[in-house]
Amino acid sequence: MLKFELLNNDTATENYAGTHARRGELTLNHGVVQTPIFMPVGTYGTVKGVTPSSLEDMGAQIILGNTFHLWMRPGLDVMESFGGLHQFEKWDKPILTDSGGFQVWSLGEMRKITEEGVKFSSPVNGDKLFLTPEISMQIQTTLNSDIVMQFDECTPYISVEPKTKGQLTTEAEARTSMELSLRWAKRCQAEFTKLENPNALFGIVQGGMFENLRQESLDQLVEMDFPGYAVGGVSVGEPKDEMRRIMAHTPHRLPAHKPRYLMGVGTPEDLVEGVAQGVDMFDCVMPTRNARNGTFFTRYGDLKIRNARHKTDHQPLDVTCTCYACAGNSGVSYDQGGRSGFSRAYLHHLDRCGEMLGPMLASIHNLHYYLNLMREVRESLDVGGFGAMVARFKADRARGV
Incomplete structure (x- = not known):
């Protein structure tokens, strides 16, 4: 279940140009979230060093879990025995889980990407593993997260392709990556529907630092009619000006009647700027890592x-x-x-x-x-x-x- 109500917009006046900022209310299976919102990151089923009661006291309305790491440890058998992540970590408010795509991206040369999915060795015990869009949906269904993210390929800012390694990712490379993510989005949607998951699946806009590719990705994802959308592939090593250029281009072009999520961003200044560009939801490890x-x-x-x-x-x-x-x-x-x-x-x-x-x-x-x-x-x-x-x-x- 997902319901998004747009409550207010930042409008222009005689002496003020206005922005794309907006105020909303997001209703999910485990509660209501007031937006714009920052979501603390709980990678392994815990926000590092902070108890659930402390999170509630400070006003946290929704937190993140990490599909990749929870799949590794404690594993789906344990998670299934608790009926999902909420009961396991004793958090009764909404949870968003990422798809595992970013963690696979961060493995670098340790993983092999094909049309079918990604092969890699477990960073925990070295087991040979295979993660596909369908498996990502199955894991997130077991986790019972309120918001499920599609499995995507995070386009790098610096190329890892053998011929262009160490150079800026080319438009052709970014297109190949973006189009793969679109095909995976369709597979995620099909599997999510097949599993009869009662929660909400978000599509992820990719396209690297190229506005034309971002627009193509956005247009095709909107045609798939996801309940919400995210902007991925930012804060992946690019200069701040490049990130802000994509922030200025993409979020406000997403459907106004659906929630918009900027993944992995960022500093306090980034959050305020993101709100001005029409973003509703943010997450970042920066508060706890710093x-x-x-x-x-x-x-x-x-x-x-x-x-x-x-x-x-x-x-x-x-x-x-x-x-x-x-x-x-x-x-x-x-x-x-x-x-x-x-x-x-x-x-x-x-x-x-x-x-x-x-x-x-x-x-x-x-x-x-x-x-x-x-x-x-x-x-x-x-x-x-x-x-x-x-x-x-x-x-x-x-x-x-």
């Missing part, structure tokens, strides 16, 4: 806790933040007179000592920041203030910590 490396996202810019200047700093990470790391149990931001949470000095100490609590608190803070940013975006769209919100966001982030 947290484990001591980098915090804050309203006033990024903070690297390993810098020596934080050793004696009594301030919280972000005086405006109400996450547990910044505000403790009070849930009241520092500058509102509430009890602050942990100091920068303490977080610096945890990082230097390699204590587990350090990346846990960092992950809580970063995810809270991303989810709160999307809440502020939604609230601005509700009242027709998106342009002003974006201006404040940019000014605050440029101020620095």
Whole structure:
């Protein structure tokens, strides 16, 4: 089941050009999601270092699971015994699972792609495996994810073909990849229907850095009438300007009455820009990955806790933040007179000592920041203030910590 209701658009006024930003509500089998939304990534059935209750407290409405890795471990027999991923990881809200295509892409020369599917050796135990569009649909049906992604080939920015390896992917190579993904999309749709999966299947627009190929992919996927659409093949090593060029071209051309998902993106600035280009849904490992490396996202810019200047700093990470790391149990931001949470000095100490609590608190803070940013975006769209919100966001982030 999927129902998408468009609630509001960012419209132009006499003094404001307007954008493609929109406010929506997405109803799935396990709950309702307010969009635009950021989706925390739970690769192995867990968002690293964060409990399900903490995710709920910070406002997470939908999270991701990884088809490829859950197929490897714990395996479909275990997943089937729990009736799917929700009960296994104790998350009762919606889940989106990727198809495994990106993980196969990341194997590089360790995999062999044919029309039928992809052959590769398991990174877990070396077993010879074969992943096809049909098998991807079967795995995701067992996982019972609310949103299922088609199996696709992620077109690389840098070619891996023997004759052009190390060079920019050519238009001909991107076309071959895009057309393969389209054929796989049809097979995914047929298998998804055959399995009588009650959830929703999204098609994925590919085409590399070529707008004409993106448009061809989009047009053919729209003809297949998927319940929702994603833009894939970005944030795969291309320069930021190239990614933003595709962001500016593709999302707003997708059907207005269906949800739009930009895969694997990105920084806070990328999310705000993506919303302006008409994107409804985002995911990225950046909040938790950067947290484990001591980098915090804050309203006033990024903070690297390993810098020596934080050793004696009594301030919280972000005086405006109400996450547990910044505000403790009070849930009241520092500058509102509430009890602050942990100091920068303490977080610096945890990082230097390699204590587990350090990346846990960092992950809580970063995810809270991303989810709160999307809440502020939604609230601005509700009242027709998106342009002003974006201006404040940019000014605050440029101020620095």
